[in-house]
Amino acid sequence: MRLFWKVFAILWLATLMVGGSGFLVSRALQQDWLLLQFHPQLKDFAEELVTRYETDGPSAAQRWLDAQRDEYRLRAQLFDTEGQSLLPGTLPRRPIFQQSTPPNVESREIWHGRLFQLDWLSAQGDYHLSLFVPRDELFNWRRTPVALILNIFLAMALLGIISLLLSRYLTGPLRQLGLASQSLAKGRFEAEKLERIGRRSDEIGDLSRHFSHMAQRVQDLLDSQRQLMRDISHELRSPLARLRVGLALGSKQGAATEDPLWSRLDRECTRLDLLIEDILTLSRQDIQDHPPCQFALDTLVAEVIEDNQFVADTQEFELVGSTLITLEGWPEQLRSALDNLLRNALRFSPAHGVIRVSLATSRGQCQISVEDQGPGVDDQWLPRLGEPFLRLPGQTGASGHGLGLAIARRAIAMHGGSLTFSLSTMGGLKALIQLPGQT
Secondary structure, eight states, X not given: OOHHHHXXXXXXXXXXXXXXXXXXXXXXXXXXXXXHHXXXXXXXXXXXXXXXXXXXXXXXXXXXXXXXXXXXXOEEEEEOTTSOBSSOOOOOSOGGGSSSOOTTOOTTOOOOEEEXXXXXXXXXXXXXXXXXXXXXXXXXXXXOHHHHHHHHHXXXXXXXXXXXXXXXXHHHHHHXXXXXXXXXXXXXXXGGGGHHHHTOOSHHHHHHHHHHHHHHHHHHHHHHHXXXXXXXXXXXXXXXXXXXXXXXXXXXHTOOTTSHHHHHHHXXXXXXXXXXHHHHHHHHTTOOOSOOEEEEHHHHHHHHHHHHHHHOSSOEEEEEOOOOOEEEEOHHHHHHHXXXXXHHHHHHSOTTOXXXXXXXXXTTEEEEEEEXXXXXXXXXXXXXXXXTTOOOTTOOGGGOOSHHHHHHHHHHHHTTOEXXXXXXXXXXXXXXXXXXXXX
């Protein structure tokens, strides 16, 4: 359920519960049985009257009624089962209380209150009691400050509990997101702390998942930047040191322009220029400064194969299958990734070797595989292919700096895809690109 509907439902139910509880309490306080049960003068009124009538006689019962009228303003009349009055009683002289109007009716006398009709069964007989409670007496008990405060306290307590639960429900995940942002600012993002929030299906869950994705991306970039800076400083030392030594030798020996030393220095400068270009390409991939566009994947793959076939020596490219897929993304970035994979295959393929490029679709994804007949890579190194400046055992400096595969991996990740490596059935290395398809 979305957060909006949760908040709406909780507030709506809270209002209903508070209003309903107040209504029920108010109605309960007006019930006759509750009034007769808890009113201090009415609780044993009928029993006391019948007991005095049966034990001490009508006169004693009438005197007790008079005392109740004078002290508590409670008026009553006792009848038998036939409706005959057993006592003069103390009911007000109004027609509503008697069957006939007495001659001395006080017409200007107005009475307000509640009239209770009670039946009482004793060992000696059955009785009917008419009991009149004036409005003030009802008001004094039913509207006491204690009852009013109790009703208000109940409503406030109920609203307080619901508000507390709602506040904790909303602010708890936000507090954890705040702590996670502080950790990210210090460069120590811990994604596992947001896993529980990320399982929610409301807006807070969406926010947590988006934040985790963003934070993980930022953390990866920070880690990659640190590692890249360390690797760059390491890789640049070697050609710069050789250039420095070469220049020192050339200046001391007064070498001529045709001296092999200058050719060696030129090669080192070329390698350094290519290394810097790859580093700049790798850094630019983190900044998407132009919008994506649509392009045909099969056409792009064919163009990249044609470009590499032109520079190939004796190796041959073989294109198998098709996807008929139109992707939305950055074609130049994907072209660079494919070009790096094909050039890598060319570099390690033997003379007259075949490089097979296969296109296929499976479960809404398009797949591009590049297989060669080169020496391949040991299984232990396959997961690490694509790391910047990774140098495999037996590789020389002429084989590159490992930035080509890193550029390809990042370009493919920009399109929501993945790049994996395995051993090919052709005997060499197989690079598999998986991209989400969009026809």
